[in-house]
Amino acid sequence: MDTRLKEFEEIQIQKYVPELDLLNSSLLNSQEKEFLAKFYDFLEKELYTDLKALEELNYFVEEPTQDKKKDLIVKIIKKLAKKEYYSTILNPEKHKVGRIMRNVLIAYGLSGGGWSDTREEYIAGNWSVEMGRLSGGTLFCNPVAYKANEYQRERFLVPVARDGAVAASGMTEFNAGSDIVRMELNLQINGDEVIAKGKKLFITNGMICDYLILYGRINEGQIGAIIVDTEKQQLQNFKASRVNTFGMEDAFVSCLIFDEVRIPKKNLLQGSGLGIAFHQLTEERLIISAEALGDAMKKLLYSYSFALQRKQFKKLLHQYQIMRFPISKSVRELNPLIAAIINHARNLDQNPQLGTSKQMAQQTMGLKVSASELAFESSIHCFRTMGGRGFTRHYSAPIGLLDPYCMIHGGGSNYVMGDAESRRFFKPKPPKEEFY
Numbered sequence: 001m002d003t004r005l006k007e008f009e010e011i012q013i014q015k016y017v018p019e020l021d022l023l024n025s026s027l028l029n030s031q032e033k034e035f036l037a038k039f040y041d042f043l044e045k046e047l048y049t050d051l052k053a054l055e056e057l058n059y060f061v062e063e064p065t066q067d068k069k070k071d072l073i074v075k076i077i078k079k080l081a082k083k084e085y086y087s088t089i090l091n092p093e094k095h096k097v098g099r100i101m102r103n104v105l106i107a108y109g110l111s112g113g114g115w116s117d118t119r120e121e122y123i124a125g126n127w128s129v130e131m132g133r134l135s136g137g138t139l140f141c142n143p144v145a146y147k148a149n150e151y152q153r154e155r156f157l158v159p160v161a162r163d164g165a166v167a168a169s170g171m172t173e174f175n176a177g178s179d180i181v182r183m184e185l186n187l188q189i190n191g192d193e194v195i196a197k198g199k200k201l202f203i204t205n206g207m208i209c210d211y212l213i214l215y216g217r218i219n220e221g222q223i224g225a226i227i228v229d230t231e232k233q234q235l236q237n238f239k240a241s242r243v244n245t246f247g248m249e250d251a252f253v254s255c256l257i258f259d260e261v262r263i264p265k266k267n268l269l270q271g272s273g274l275g276i277a278f279h280q281l282t283e284e285r286l287i288i289s290a291e292a293l294g295d296a297m298k299k300l301l302y303s304y305s306f307a308l309q310r311k312q313f314k315k316l317l318h319q320y321q322i323m324r325f326p327i328s329k330s331v332r333e334l335n336p337l338i339a340a341i342i343n344h345a346r347n348l349d350q351n352p353q354l355g356t357s358k359q360m361a362q363q364t365m366g367l368k369v370s371a372s373e374l375a376f377e378s379s380i381h382c383f384r385t386m387g388g389r390g391f392t393r394h395y396s397a398p399i400g401l402l403d404p405y406c407m408i409h410g411g412g413s414n415y416v417m418g419d420a421e422s423r424r425f426f427k428p429k430p431p432k433e434e435f436y
């Protein structure tokens with residue numbers, strides 16, 4: 001049954017809001033603009049129909065839609081991979097724009113979407129589809145590219161990065177969430193095999209992935225990382241099931257059970273698992289920041305457009321300051337944050353050694369906190385302007401209204417950062433004489 005009410009008019013997205021159009025901004029140079037414009041073109045020509053089909057499935061609440069959604073996500077990831085939009089680690093010499101900047105622009109474009117001149121309509125992005133891209137293309141590919149030997153590269157990296165196999169990264173557990181050092185999953189080495197026993201929670205793409213980078217304790221000791229081939233989810237003693245989340249509904253967030261799963265020992269990555277996980281941290285934070293800002297842009301566009309169209313008490317909503325002011329404030333806050341992301345991405349592309357800088361990791365975490373809070377606030381603007389409609393699937397599904405609520409916690413907890421940061425700021429400095 002289609003849950004949409006025919007009496008609800010579609011929100012007509014305004015064609016041109018210069019402040020919300022990154023292509024119109026002086027922040028990007030001409031090569032970056034060309035890259036983003038090509039991505040928007042791809043979004044329109046190749047992904048539009050699939051993204052629309054994915055959205056449509058949200059309206060049929062009494063029908064099973066999971067398999068249909070899965071097929072669409074797998075198809076979208078393949079299309080992204082074909083154009084090197086899934087992972088940005090391959091063929092760096094071919095591109096005029098740096099690897100991390102490309103990743104940032106794709107994340108922004110896929111989460112936010114863009115205006116199509118040919119269709120004369122706005123092509124909405126989808127943050128949960130982008131989450132799937134990030135998990136396979138970055139959180140799996142980057143650590144594998146960092147540590148893989150020749151065999152592991154050919155066997156596990158190429159099928160994902162080049163051919164678009166779905167992949168995932170498994171870190172979080174029931175006890176080890178923010179505090180990943182509490183990880184318990186055991187990777188017991190037994191001759192030529194590693195036996196995995198334990199559970200993983202909140203794993204994006206978990207139940208649809210072909211490959212997974214799995215973090216756990218080697219022989220109950222140090223944290224290590226191993227690549228798991230899920231054999232198209234048929235791997236013996238491995239079970240993946242969906243965690244039903246509010247928001248991020250197309251990211252296939254899953255719970256994984258490893259009940260003595262046998263994995264070839266040659267799939268183990270060399271080195272400390274924490275080192276491998278942290279190696280990608282700065283880039284991950286930057287990409288999530290770009291996703292959040294793309295999403296914020298999209299939500300601002302929706303609340304702005306609705307405020308221009310909806311009339312109550314004989315006035316259009318935008319004629320009430322209480323509607324207008326908060327939206328304008330968020331639009332104003334968006335651009336400095338975009339500028340910060342762009343600067344960091346350029347900097348990291350030019351100086352890859354900054355990827356291991358603690359200060360850079362802190363700054364990108366700060367950016368992620370501010371960016372995801374702006375996305376969160378932009379959702380509130382949608383609720384405020386849309387009233388009851390905001391709570392219906394008809395209106396909330398195209399906007400991905402609850403996605404930022406998930407991301408305030410997902411992908412590394414904001415509050416942990418807030419707490420650590422405030423402790424550092426407020427730590428009393430010892431009086432000078434104590435130094436002598």
Ligand SMILES: Cc1cc2nc3c(=O)[nH]c(=O)nc-3n(C[C@H](O)[C@H](O)[C@H](O)COP(=O)(O)OP(=O)(O)OC[C@H]3O[C@@H](n4cnc5c(N)ncnc54)[C@H](O)[C@@H]3O)c2cc1C
Nearest residue numbers: 169170171172177178202203204410411412413415416419
């Ligand atoms: C949509 C989504 C997708 C995800 N995808 C993946 C994935 O692909 N792979 C993966 O491994 N994980 C994934 N996660 C998990 C995510 O990384 C964790 O949710 C996150 O690390 C928080 O862990 P937790 O949920 O156990 O919260 P907890 O660690 O239990 O924290 C609970 C609350 O307390 C706060 N808190 C905890 N410690 C502190 C502290 N020291 N100071 C202040 N506040 C603190 C947290 O911020 C949080 O708000 C995903 C999560 C979501 C929501």
